[in-house]
């Protein structure tokens with residue numbers, strides 16, 4: 001006997017969360033719950049505006065199709081929509097006990113500009129200290145100064161930087177020029193500095209600052225391979241697809257000597273805790289990039305361990321479909 005429930009949620013975001021060209025006022029998505037033989041599996045399907053190619057309505061239609069076929073006992077197929085493939089694969093993996101419970105709740109704290117906030121968080125961080133700083137939004141010189149300031153103040157800190165392809169080669173070089181040469185090796189990676197992959201490769205080779213692929217990983221012509229100056233790939237499962245697909249990318253990265261970093265697409269606490277479990281299982285040596293819960297005003301159904309945010313329970317959600 002199989003049963004399914006599909007819910008829709010809409011959680012308020014903190015003011016001022018901007019994704020590329022759009023303010024994100026609420027985080028909207030779907031939760032699926034599969035039941036079989038008294039066991040349950042949950043999954044979150046929440047396409048990220050400006051990043052996912054599918055809309056929430058498209059994801060809902062695809063999810064309904066998938067659920068219809070699963071509940072009538074058909075072989076589960078993998079949806080072509082990454083958010084749907086990710087959420088349904090999580091629900092199935094929980095149901096079959098394939099997603100281990102142990103989670104890696106470490107997260108690389110995100111800094112969107114104010115280094116003072118970061119000092120306090122890093123001071124309290126046990127073990128390896130890694131933070132992520134967004135760059136490319138202001139002057140490259142300012143970005144360079146913040147990087148120097150942080151690395152100078154905290155000698156055991158490593159930084160991940162993310163430019164989201166915002167720089168020309170000249171701007172990227174402007175940034176590199178301001179980073180003290182002795183600090184460059186403590187930049188674990190800079191995600192996608194330049195507008196094109198070739199420019200980013202050149203930047204890495206010429207400046208000695210390691211880069212990571214993020215946006216590129218989701219492009220059709222991308223191949224995971226060892227390249228000079230490339231240290232990691234970033235995997236955002238909601239944008240990439242099923243657990244199996246992510247697992248395969250992670251294996252390819254490890255085989256090529258690259259780090260793989262599981263990272264958030266601003267999922268709710270339900271999806272984020274599952275990402276923390278995937279990270280403990282598949283990338284135990286890499287601190288995952290999951291510091292996005294505080295961008296929201298509420299958690300959903302499951303609690304992230306140290307969060308004080310209120311919890312929205314499942315009975316307050318709209319049911320889309322139940323069978």
Ligand SMILES: O=C(O)CCC(=O)C1=CC=C[C@@H](O)[C@@H]1C(=O)O
Pocket residue numbers: 019051108110132162164214263264265266288289290291292
């Ligand atoms: O990678 C992390 O540490 C956190 C997630 C993160 O930085 C992002 C998530 C989703 C969209 C972007 O705003 C941003 C990114 O570009 O990597």
Ligand SMILES: [Mg+2]
Pocket residue numbers: 162164191214215234
């Ligand atoms: Mg990125």
